[in-house]
Amino acid sequence: MQTERVIWLNPPQPTDAPCILCGNTLGNEIVLQAAHWHADYGYLNTAHCKQCGSAWFPDAQQHNVPYPSTEIVLQDPNFIYLIYHYLEIVGGLDWKIGLLERLPFSRFRSVLEVGCNAGVALDYCRTAWGADVVGLEPSAYGVMGARLLETPILHRYMHEAEEIQGKTFDFIFATEVLEHVPEPLGFLQELKSYLAPDGIVLLTTPRSGSLTPETPPGELYAALSAGAHYFLLSPEKLADLATQAGFAWSHIEPFGMTNVAVLADKPIDFSNSVLVSYRLQNYYQHRCATPVEDARTHLGHLLNHYISSRSINHVVANDVMVLIRSGLMEQFGIDIDEPDAWLGNVLEANHLVTYGKFMPYALPFYLYWLARDLQATGDSKHYLELAQLLVAKGLATDFLSLFVYHRLFDQISEEMTDTLRAPGSIASRLHEMTAQLIVKIPELQLPAVATPTHWLQRTKAKLLQAGSRFLRLNYD
16 A cells, blocks of 8 residues: 555566675665655665665665764653653553563563663563663663653663673663664674673564555554654564574564564563553552652653553552542643543644643543543543544644554544434544544544554554654744
């Protein structure tokens, strides 16, 4: 399928450009063109290697944009909203916990996360495991995450971090980092040098096999991230790189759009049985009880505590519900029972940042679960329609960064198929506004994909892009 961001070439065009991963020049093809994350750079060709099966951007060295200056980014008052966006909806714990705790995590006393972004997963390891943790994040996300979550994050690359020189760690992980590195073998060798005897490395990186016309748009955009990524590896090439880096054992498997790689010097037992939803709920419950100075960060924890609790049918304490309602009113002027008083500001938003200035990014998920709670009493009011409208507005504003809303939109639409609404009611008006909005969202007009997509694919892909360090900072 074609979108304005991705153009598939049919037939593919032969290219003699050497694969940046294996050097092969025979039989390679340009399979698609992907829009650079920065509009000024146009489109980048994406090539497929006939030999190693990986995909790469032949012009990445010339057109990948370096990290924005941290000093400049931190001076921008709008940057904080990208942090809230990450903390509220795209931190990735709902897919990372299952990967992390499938490993023998009870013996991980020291943990290093490379490319930890704002540090949510790192904070989870500290909170749930009681491990000594340290993160490396050279972007401004790490600086702000360290402040808001009070997590030990070094604003360094590995080779710059004097604080960890000479140290080794029981567990090292790097999710969605390898594809940003122009020399992946050197990166893996550097990880190996910090690994303790019997230590384990966990990596995730976009897989080349996910590049198909049938892939849902949001996940495809995230996997490509043209202008930020150098390549998408095949599992065979990733295993080859791991061997070259000195790992005696590797286990690589597909996970949605991603390769998941566990690297070590001897086989690992994956026998742990993890109830991710319960672990997630426990984490946010702990976070709600931990004082933080930033009021919006605390509200985000409360919302995620409610959302994660209701997803496993746990009752949420009334004081949490009161704090959520008061937080929405005090910080945003939002009374969910009176949407006319504040909805206009959200509907006028024209950027991810302005959208997040008028409401927390997790609000639609909260409304969805609140509506489900109240359906049993027949008093769900207009919350489901309001959630659907907010989701549609988010997708229309920035589908690339808010595409985690896409699954929620589909879910709400399915549940509302036979809903009857009184003419002129709030619910009816909200539903009509949504209908007018969705016709302006190109991705929602694409034909349905025949092959079902696992829900984790959608959630995981959101981390790739929505949490990207390369989100542009030029606001409309």
